[in-house]
Amino acid sequence: MTVLEYHDAASGPVAADAPRTFLPQQDRDPAPAEQARIRPGASANAKLAVAGAAAAGLSMGLLLTAGIGLIPPGWTLIVSYLWFVLIYSTLVFMREQFSAVRDRFVTVLMVSAGVTVLGTLALVIGFVFTRGQEPLAYWNFFSQDMTGVGPLSGLDQGGILHALVGTLQQIGIALAITLPLGLTTAIYLNEVGGRFAKVVRTVVEAMTALPSVVAGLFIYASVVMVITHQTNGFAAALAITVLMLPIMIRSADVVLRLVPGNLREAGLALGAGQWAVVWHVVLPTVRSGLATAVILATAHGIGETAPVLLTSGFTGVMNFNPFYGPQTPLPLAALELVRSPVPQMVARGFATAAFLLFVVLVLFILARWVGGQEAGKATDAQLRRMAARSRRDLPRIEKNYHDFNYQQEKE
Amino acid sequence: MSTITPETLIPERPEAEADLAKPRTLRNSYTGRDHAFRAITFTGGIIVLVVMLLVGAFLASNGVQAINEVGLWKFLTTANWAPESNDFGIAAVLLGTVQIAAVALLVAMPLALGTSLFITEVAGGWLKKVLTSMVDLLAAVPSVVFGLWGAYMLQPNIVDFSKWISVWFGWIPLFQVDGVDPASPLRDTVPFTASTFIAGLVVAMMIVPIQTSIMTESFRRAPVGEREGAFALGATRWGMIRTVVLPFGKGGIIGGTMLGLGRALGETIAIYLIISPVFEIKFHILEKGANSIAAMIALKYSESNEFAMSALMAAGFSLFLMTMVVNFTASAIIAKSRSGADSEG
Incomplete structure (x- = not known):
């Protein structure tokens, strides 16, 4: 409906003889503006x-x-x-x-x-x-690792690039697992449903209560002690995954629940199959909500300290391989640096925490910017794009119509 | 009144064969793609279920094994933590966890209640939006940042307040601090650092946002008609809040508070940075030395052999059970308070 009602000033008039959809217009005067009530403020x-x-x-x-x-x-x-x-x-x-x-x-x-x-x-x-402002003023804080930085080295040496790489790789691996698995499961809970879905939902709900340090302990005992025999980035990514997965599923589940049932029913009534309804109706409706859920879960995952404390290991050296050797992410670097007795290391720790906070802030603002709209409501730009798309679709529909008529005449 | 009672009239003859009518059987017709879609999402659900159950089962089996070594009763009543000599239990850490969470709740609950009422009832327009965003932002601040703030800024400033409480209210056993002479002119604040009280304060600031957002949501649902009715009867704003908003938001208040409690029980890093761990049963919340299950796991994991690891997992599993019960109760209360408030459009 929205597409047809929307008139785009930029697109110009539609050709007079083109077939058009006419919408019933109710011939009524617009309601007169109501006089605002006087609301006395504070005297x-x-x-x-x-x-x-x-x-x-x-x-x-x-x-x-x-x-x-x-x-x-x-x-x-x-x-x-x-x-x-x-x-x-x-x-x-x-x-x-x-x-x-x-x-x-x-x-x-x-x-x-x-x-x-x-x-x-x-x-x-x-x-x-x-x-943390002092180390942040030095460029090398973002371009070097801590190799060869002693307790007495000045702030113009050493940085947290290794921790940034660690965070990016670990959150990347965690997202690569949680994103497809989490969204698929959330869609399963909402669109397929059934008794088994209820069981899954209850278990997911229970797992959101898992304390973060216990998730770290689980990975430490089951992966680090049994399989790898050393702390590494992949173990940290798994610990973050165990924590992020239920959070992601739950927030995506909440977002998907906002899709009005009549949108789904309209799709089914037009003859679309279940998959087509999910792909063309449900998912586009909650796109911004899902993006917000994913971004906030990412921010949450980046900030997790307790699970990586147990699983990632601590090092000041750059390590690009998440599967071998310790790989420190940002929150753990902040924690370890602050516990040093040297004032400059403590300052570096605070700078790392400040940088982490900055990253989370950016993600938060991004989430607000992406998700600043309700489910099923489109912005002006989106409405214009939808109108353009339906206009592009028109020739195809017309062609179908002509072909159909032609067939009928031939018979 | 007349004596005629209204009667339901039943038609003498039913419609032809109406009694024999059966509901149509509805059949779904799925295409190949739909079947594939259902199969794939179902697989996703199964994988998630298996992973989650695996985590739970692993923790439970290891934990139960360790508990069986000492017996459940001893596990619950021993304060010491020495798995190598088979003398360990969660009495001290469990009590510490509950104390920290209790301090956090006592501070956070009024703050969250006031803030959410401020957001829904007092603030208007842009201020409301900004406040809501700020509360959400507070929820996104990583726990290590809160921990640093608590250990390096809050602690040096709050110890004087701790001392003041212990000087004036020290006769209450809870606020008693041993080894301090109140008459001494020296500013000796060391016995007041690293305490349950300070850890609880930091955790309080961490759980305020979740409590506030749940409460705000439930207060928003208080019906407009009742609000206007209260005002029309001459109520002040507080009168309206007391008679309309709070009764309607009761579920949200209780549920939100409990959800915050669940968070407080599981919090690790902020507590780990502040407390100096002790393994004894103590009730002096202002005194140096505290402990919690989560902080103990973070402290002890690296020096653990296989059995000590199982013992830690027993502690972790009992913490998990606690947070799970609290969270389920909270979400049941919230869901119940929500039911009927919405209808699908």
Whole structure:
């Protein structure tokens, strides 16, 4: 429907004699715009009460800590905050009923909770980037490994290229396994279904509870100790796979569930087979949702530290072969560098963590950008492409129609 | 009222042969491609099932073998961890795990509840979107980053607070810290580092996002009609939240909190970076020295021979059982609270 309704200004008028689909138009005036209700915002009085209480609270805090030194200065913010809540509640109490006082008090608490959570996020990101900024300024941090870097080497030597290669190879192997297997299973759960699918879904659900370090322990005991007898990149990739697979299946399953049943039924009613419906209707509908699920699972997999701690082994040397010898990924490099007693190594560790955080941030923004739309809703560009595709399809349909008529006439 | 009771009238004669009618048998007609599609996806499902069951069975069989060496009761009640002398149990680490998770829940739950109410009820327009994105972003931050923040930034700043609690509330056994003289003028904070409390705080920040997003989702489902009804009856915003949003979101609150608990139980690296491990049963959460099952596995795996490995797997398997029970309960509660809220369009 969407395709036919959409008129593209750029494509120009359709030839007058071309066969067209006519849609029934309801001859009705558009509904008159509803007058917006007046929604009074906070009164000047209410706003000033907040500002005044904040100023008073801060003054009391500064007075009690820095002013007369009753409380250590580290407590300034907390003391100020408590005074703010007290003064603000009193101010409201002077003018309003008790129920309003309670309402404002709870609102202050809710806003505080939100600010605390956001503040923590800012602190975490800010802290890691500040502590790691020095090594990040050197280009060699991204272009060298740690070969020959001693405790006293300056920051202009050594880098984390080996860890970047390790992360890329390991997440690549993990994706090569989880992507086809995970998506196939998610499609099986949703499109084929049945009693066996329920069993699979329950087991997958149970495995999402598997603690990450236990997944690492499993691979360490079953692969590293029995088969390879040494830690290597492939074992780390397997540990990440064991963790990522249930997460990928579950998020893809959730996304696939969003496909409206009537889309599927429309496809089947037009005579398409099950595979055709999945390939031409279901998957295109949730393409962006699936991409988001995959990207977020990748970000999750890259950040996993506990399983690779047990399986990948630690080395500062570049290792391109995931099947032989230790191969350190980024999170483990950060962990090991930070535990060193040398300040420069610790700085490198923080820089590695900052870089890891940056990669995750980029993936997160990418996921937002790809998945910023609902299932079944198309952007303008997609609608234009769909319209163009259906216009290109028209000659074929017309030809079929003519051929059919010709056949009929001949008979 | 009249005495006539309404009656259901049944037609005397049924339609011809209506009673004999049987539902049509529906038959699927699959093409070759459809059969191939079904076979391939079915194979995918089987592979996943086998892999997952293999992981579970491997952990279980190794774990049970180790537990059988000492007996289940001793395994559950021994605090020490020395598999080489056949003297090991999860009493201390299990208690430590539960304590860290409890601290995390106590801190995270009010924060998550406040934040999700802030997102759904107070913030509007762009702020709502930005806040939701930020909470999701917080969920994506790798645990090693949280661990570094906790060990190098939070810990040096929070020890004074720990000390303050222990000075004023030390008479409660939970907050007692041994070996500290409160009258001493020196700033001695070492006994307050690497404690259950600090590990719990970091884990709290890690589970806030998952709790917040579940709660936000359930609060959004509170019906508009009831909200407007409460306002029309003169309720303040908090009155509306208390009588409409919270009762409707109860399932989401409980489920989200439990899902966070599951995460907290399994968290490894942040705890591993902060605590200094001890193998004793202790209840002093502010005191240096703590432990958890996950952190113990990360610490002990490298020095383990084959039997010690089985012992670790027994500990890991018991942790897995715990998180699994918690997660299943949580998702059952969430699913129940959701049922009927949606209908397919």
